Amino acid sequence: MSTFERYLTLWVAVCIVVGVAAGHAAPGLFQAIGSVEVAKVNLPVAALIWLMIVPMLLKIDFTALAQVGRHWRGIGVTLFVNWAVKPFSMAALAWLFVGHLFRPYLPADQIDSYVAGLIILAAAPCTAMVFVWSNLTRGEPAFTLSQVALNDAxxxxxxxxxxxxxxxxxSISVPWATLAISVALYIVVPVIAAQAIRSALFASGGQAALDKLLGTLQPVSLVALLATLVLLFGFQGEQIIAQPTVIAMLAVPILIQVYANAGLAYLLNRLTGxxxxxxxxxxxxxxxNxxxxxxxAAISLFGFRSGAALATVVGVLIEVPVMLSVVWIVNRSRGWYERGGAGAVARRDRHA
Structure with a gap:
């Protein structure tokens, strides 16, 4: 993990301050940026998000799908947690905390939007930063690559x-047309573009050419993320100043979800050997996530000024420190993990 990535939470916090201040100082500028859209897709933000997503997708090698059977237990556990547990558990937590427990303290007109943002945040598993977390836990690279490729597919x-x-x-209205455009624009097209670029790079210069391009694009990707956050908080500034505890309240279901799902996956892997x-x-x-x-997706579906956009940004704010804490737990518990029946089964399979 680079120094810049290690302090991502700090940079996000700086973007909050800069965005809120800029939104108050130059509201006309932000309104002008927000008006540049086609079919409800904001073009400046679309460009920034492409700069965020494409470099991350360049790391994915879909030929790794041929390896999914090598660690079938781990693949099965992760698929179960990612697709059968996480979206539903987040919806339940959002409904409990945002829809009920915290409702009196949140803007009434944004409740459904906050819930929607939390659901969107949990609906897609992480693609790029997972390689960093896996490396920090001395994870199996082939498993990580094949699992990420399968999740992306x-x-x-x-x-x-x-x-x-x-x-x-x-009970939130679903703008299906906009959702379909978002999937095409931010998943399908970037995946195709990234794989085409990847193939061209390998044909001309191999892994070295890919690494060189990634070295150039990775800082651009992070800067694009931070620029997007400045824009988001420029539009959200008045609401955040009026309700400074909103971010803390939105973080509660995200934190519970992260630790609960990480623990569930970890324990299921131990039980399955x-x-x-x-x-x-x-x-x-x-x-x-x-x-x-x-x-x-939140910006496309609900707009810059929506609670949904703000809820997804909270996920960015807490991503690095929370995931580093999960890495620490996984590393510190390795002895306990391998003393269990799982360790015996794994050793037996390895030597079979």
């Missing part, structure tokens, strides 16, 4: 139906 067809289902169950080098990244993939996609 599933996301192409499952993201819109899951978001639509969860929003519908929460998977090795620790697979259980670690499995827990981290099960817990983390593709927040770049979530921010893009």
């Amino acid at each position: 599933i996301m192409i067809v499952a993201f819109a139906p899951i978001v639509g289902l969860m929003l519908g169950l929460s 998977e090795e620790h080098c697979v259980a670690g990244p499995s827990a981290l993939i099960g817990a983390s 593709f927040f770049e996609l979530a921010v893009a």
